[in-house]
Amino acid sequence: MEAIEKLRAKCLERGASGIRGLARVFRRLDANRSGTLDADELHRGLEEMGLALEPQEIEQICQRWDRHGDGTLDLEEFLRALRPPMSQARKDIIAAAFAKLDRSGDGVVTVGDLRGIYSGRDHPKVTAAEFLDYYSGVSASVDTDEEFVAMMTSAWQL
Structure with a gap:
């Protein structure tokens, strides 16, 4: 299972508040309001929510969503990717x-x-x-x- 799918499943186990709760945590961790997260912020946010992933899975997510090659992922784009596909x-x-x-x-x-x-x-x-x-x-x-x-x-x- 791809890391993003694993994380989505973990969020959805928490019901309606899973992805929204994670979004709130990530926005709070984005102290400089850049709209991006680095691997450390992603890891801290996931840990805070009890959604721990393996280090290589966090790296996979960061590499997949790092659009500018600067070691950060776009927060809004990443949160959209977490949502399950709509019928x-x-x-x-x-x-x-x-x-x-x-x-x-x-x-x-x-x-x-x-x-x-x-x-x-x-x-x-x-x-x-x-x-x-x-x-x-x-x-x-x-x-x-x-x-x-x-x-x-x-x-x-x-």
């Missing part, structure tokens, strides 16, 4: 919810699309990719496609 049913229901928000149909949710529904003052635009990324995180904590589709259908009145 097409989940992606489809997320797309339907996004389409409901995107009243103009241009692929971007703007303040105009949300006027009267939401104050977009601090977040003036939401793209379909950002919407999918958000719900990918939510998806990680829902066991079955049926439950996920029901949750999305209810939340977005689809």
Whole structure:
């Protein structure tokens, strides 16, 4: 089993808080707010969460997610990689919810699309990719496609 898959499985054993809890620990360890972690920070974060991996597995993860060859891994990209893949049913229901928000149909949710529904003052635009990324995180904590589709259908009145 690849190290990232082993770590994902360990996180998912903890339920909905597994990956989110790890994300909180990693963000706290990123003291300089660079958005990256080095091997030592990764190791400390995993130990703190009780998700110990073998040193060679930590090295494998660092090498795989070190995009710039500087000995660090991109935190957000790494956390996205930890999320389990989503089924097409989940992606489809997320797309339907996004389409409901995107009243103009241009692929971007703007303040105009949300006027009267939401104050977009601090977040003036939401793209379909950002919407999918958000719900990918939510998806990680829902066991079955049926439950996920029901949750999305209810939340977005689809």
